[in-house]
Amino acid sequence: MNPADRYALIASLFSEAAELNPTDRERWLQARSSDASILEEVRQMLEAHDQTESGLLDHPIFDRSATSDDASLDDPMLDRTIGPWRIVGVLGEGGMGIVYAAERNDGLFERTVALKLLRPGSDARGLARRLESERKILGRLEHEGIARLYDGGVSDGLPYLAIELVDGDAITTWADNNRLDTTARVRLFLQVCDAVAYAHRSLVVHRDIKPSNIMVTRTSNGAPLAKLLDFGIAKVLEDDDASGLTRVASGALTPSYAAPEQFRGEPVTTATDVYSLGVVLYELLTGKRPYELGQLTASQRERVVEETVPSTPEEAAAPGRARQVAPDLSLICLRALAKEPERRYASADALAEDLRNYLDGLPVRARPDSVAYRTSRFVRRHRIAVAVASVVLLLSAFYAFQITAERNRAREAASEAREAADRAEAVAGFLEQILRAPNSRWYNESEATGPDTPIRAVLAEAAARVDRDFADRPDLRADLHHILGDTYVSLGLTEEARVHHLTVIRLRDSLYTRPHPKIAEALYYGGWYLADGDYLKSVEILETAVDMQRQRNEGNNFPFMIQTLSNAYMLFGRFAEADSILHEAVRFVEDEFIPGHDGFRYRDAISAGLAQDLVKANVALGRIDEARRWLAYSDSTVGLLPREKRYVMVWQRLQCASARVSLAELRFEQSEREALECLGVESSKTASRPFPGSLIANVEYPGQMEEVLVELYDAWGRPDSADVYREAAAAFVARNDSLQSRDRDRDLRSRNRGR
Amino acid sequence: MTDTPDVTQLLRQVSDGDEDALARLIPVVYRELRSLARAQRRKGTSDTLNTTAIVHEAYERLVRSSVDYASRNHFFHVAARVMRGVIIDNARKYLTDKRGSGQRPLPLDEAIVVPDDPPERLVALDDALTELEALSPRQAQIVELRYFVGLTIPETAEVMDLSEASVKRDWTAARAWLHKSITGTA
Incomplete structure (x- = not known):
């Protein structure tokens, strides 16, 4: 063993032993190494460590605390007034300038703030621009997880910012000092995700997320509160960046937390912040960083970040330590740390979502190299x-x-x-x-x-x-x-x-011989063509297929066949039959489908849809209480769905089902509101987790909305309003693919009406 | 300061491992630190130095445009080196002079402040630190930044781009090891 390796071993044995109770150390050390000379050296270090009054290296050679009064007295800024603020002390000095503690000077109210000033005499043009940019950005952010801007401007030619003073510790230090377990760490980290997600929704990318920019303090009732600081190199996404901020930022980046694209000087996106959040999470969970870059040269750092794969947090968390990292949590962390931005969570929201899945014991979406990912890569290549x-x-x-x-x-x-x-x-x-x-x-x-x-x-x-x-x-x-x-x-x-x-x-x-699932499938898909225009016959063929599937059930087709058949029944006004087979389908899905299967909320999406059809059937049957029960069932199931585009339709159909119940109770205005929310109004009270408007805007809403609105306005005595939607409602029935043929549906509809 | 080399450029070269650039950079940083220390001494009433402020200020003055993080790290490394060199040289000189003349020498330069720590101990520390450097350059650098520049743990973590936890861990180990070495040889 060379001396450096030997010392590394000694230092690590020392560090772990120093955390132990002195009486346990000797036994622990004996178990870890049999090399007497190494053990002796560790023992001597522990002895030196325990001598509290050694005096050596207790203070810097020129103790700042002994000089701080003098230094403050020296500071020409002390007691100066900047706008309404009076400087009372120095909080810190950094690359960009000095941060002072300042109090309100106009006696209006008591408040101490962090006053950010440029260092006098420094080449200030670029820095002043950054300060101005930070002021603009903070001005648009108001969130309890972001240190807020109180004031900003220019006083005696000095640009300044007055920002909420957060009296706390960096998130990693805070978690260690308060001995948080893994779950508590994740919960604390979720607060950060929420603040970053809020910034992202305001089109702001922070670009310098790291523990020292996340201070944790306690609220008045003692709960921990994480606050994001320093938007000094943040960027507004919609800017064309004529200001050259990107260049400044690429120089100012903090390598350990910077995403690969930042090293390369490529454009940053919300996924860039997700990467930095991933590093912070990694550090919170394991006490280490994914890459140790401290001693490397600039080009070495870049290569390490671009080319090497970090240990999983699961492995990195020292074995035998009190804190362990579950595989799912490990996967989430690595997904956030993916080298290609498009493989990370797209936003802090998505990261938070998956962490909540983890905390709730639900399957997480972070899974390495899914089939979908590989397929998308293939498509991109060709x-x-x-x-x-x-x-x-x-x-x-x-x-x-x-x-x-x-x-x-x-x-x-x-x-x-x-x-x-x-x-x-x-x-x-x-x-x-x-x-x-x-x-x-x-x-x-x-x-x-x-x-x-x-x-x-x-x-x-x-x-x-x-x-x-x-x-x-x-x-x-x-x-x-x-x-x-x-x-x-x-x-x-x-x-x-x-x-x-x-x-x-x-x-x-x-x-094959009947009954056979392959024949059932063939009839389900081809029955319409077989019936050749005879609607009743096509329903009978569908019934045959369902019955066949019922006898020999294989595959996943059954609930879909039932849903199709129930829709046909309802078009013919046979609501009781629809109700009965839909019950059967919900039971089947609950028994046979795997919850959250394969990372997708397949089962939840299907059972939510079936429940919505049950709402419709029961409303038609006049059983409002029953309809309400199915509405609640669907509501809670929709609440489980991730807020992703592919599930928006399920949520919209829930809105329509809800509007049907309200209509049945003659609460017209509420019904109208619920139906129209399909169009993307965010204030839904129905779904426990409404989908964001940005998603809804991109999805074609279901025709049920028009169907419900026509019924609503007719019942409400507003035929003119009903007419607005009548044509669209007919078109919906025409494009409803549940029976596969436009023509049949339209004819079925008119036949039903003609009765 | 028209003859001052481009510090930003030198720092880039240093951060890519250029030894020549380092040799050219050290005197520049030294001159700057000394002149700032003088200014602080003239102005202040204290008989000690705010080394942190001096290093920060030197950085601001010498590095005009934004540099990458590795360069900043190297600047602090160089500055800490210079601080250590000046203080230890002075302590060694004191010990030599004492043996020679039996008189406590006056500082040759008004910029130099005599630390409270006894010079014998400073010299022993310097020797042990040189030994530690061979075993763990990172721990040695942390000691330089903490002790000779006066950076706090968070500041050291920031400059070295390490987590606070690892700085704390390294610092504790380095301090115990140095202490052990000094008392062991004394």
Whole structure:
């Protein structure tokens, strides 16, 4: 062992032993090392450490505390008046200037503030600009987690800022001094996330988040309160940055907390702050930083941050220490520390959300390299052929799922394993051929003829190949026709879908004996084409499919089939039947679906939707109390959903369900308000966690809103208002995809009305 | 100060490991610190020095434009070095002179303040610190910043870009080790 390594070992043994009770140290040391000379040196250090009155290095060689009075007396600023403030002491000195403690001088009220001034005589132009920028930014921020701006201006030619004086410690120090456990640390950190999220919503990126800029103090009732300080290099996102602040900032960055893009001098986003928050969280949890950069040169630091992977917090937290870091928490931290900004949480809100998931014992969304991430990377790499590729990816995603399912089953029987392998290989070959086709034939065309052509061309090519390539595999042929049909439907090409869906039914009926889930699926998707315009017959086919699925249930289709059937029942006014099968579906979902499965709130989104249909059915049946119970069920389930775009529709449908109940109780104004909130008004009282307006604005709201509004205004005696929505409501029914065909829905609707 | 080299540029070179730049930087920092110390002494009534203020001020004066963090770290490192050099040189000189003339020498420069600590002890500390430097340069730097510049733990953490917890840990260990070394050899 070289002397430096030997000393490192001695120092670390000393540090840990010094924290122990003196009587326990000897036994602990014996257990850790058998090297007598090392142990002796540690013992001597501990002895020196325990001599409280040693005097050595207790004070700096020139003790500042002994000189501080004199120094303050020396300070020409002391007792000077700056605006309404009188300087009473020095709080600190930093690169940018001096921070003084100052009191209000005009006797209006008592208040001590931190007064930020530029150092007199320093080259002040750039710094003055930063002070001015900080004043503007703080002026738009008002949050209990951000040290607030009291005053700012220029006095006798000196620019100054008066900022709330936070009497506390840096968050890491505070947590250590108060011996917080991991949960308490996370809760304290959440306060910081909330403050940063607030700044982000105000389009401000802090850019210098680190423990010394997060002071923790206590509120009047003793609760800890974290406050974010120093927006000196913060940036307003909408600025074009003509001021050159970015350059100043890239010089002033704090390497240990700076994101890789800051080292590279690239634009900062809210994800940049998320990275710094990740470092702070890492340090709070483990007492260490992800990278130790202190002794490295500038270029070495950059390389370390860009290229190395930190230990997980789980590993970094010293084993055997009182504080341990759970794997989920570790994952959250690493997600925030991802090197590519787009792989981090997009905002402090999203980070906070996942931390709350962790605290609530819910699954967290931080998971390394998800399939979705890899897919998005793939698409980005092949941007040119993305239109073509998306269809192919759709096919391959389905088959990846199928192959996994097959693989699981294959564990049970060897023969089935061979079968699955054959199958996967056959499909992979097929996909490869389709995947390669654009490279040769359509690549040039796709640029010439616009993005729509290649999708249809790929589908046509696949459709042409399926029967030829899989002549001896009718089961695979059926599966592929199913994908083709479904893809056509989702593209709105319902007529092109017809032949494929009918082929699926024919093939599967000849392959399997009823009842069989594969046949149920074929009927569910293709029943409309089979009924060929006969609406009652299509409902009967749907009933057959549901019944078949009920007898041999495999896969996840059942609740969706029931939801489709219940919607059909309700169009025909058969609300009691709808109510009965929806009950069955909710029970099924609760029993069979895994909560928070796979990181997605799939189950919650589905059961919330089913409950909303139950609200509709029960309102129609006049059972308002029952409707209210289902509304509460849906409400609490929606509350579990992350505030993400894909769940906005579920929340909007909840608003509509709520509006239905209010309408049934003749509370017209409330009903109107609830329905209109679908459009993005944020003040929802219904959902326990409303979705932010920025998300809602990007989502096409559900047609139920118009449907409810028409009923509401008709009942309210405002036919003119009702007329505004009547056409749109009809259009909604027309585009409602639950029965797959626009025509059928429109006709069903008119038939229902005609009764 | 027209002949002053571009300190900002020198600092960049130092932070990328250029030894020559370091050799050119030290006298510049030394001159600046000394002139600031003189000014402070003339102005003040105290017979001690506010070293922290001097180093900060020297930084402000010498480094005109913004530099990256590594450069700032190196500036403080250099300044701490200079402080240590001046104080220890003076202590050694005192010991030599004492042996020679038996008289306590007057400071040669009004900028130099005689510390309270006995010179024998300062010299012993300097020797132990040189030894520690070979074992853990980081701990030695923390001691220099804390003891010779007078930075607090948070300030040291800030300058060195370390967490306060690791500064505290290193500082405690370094102090115990130095103490052990000095008393062991005394």
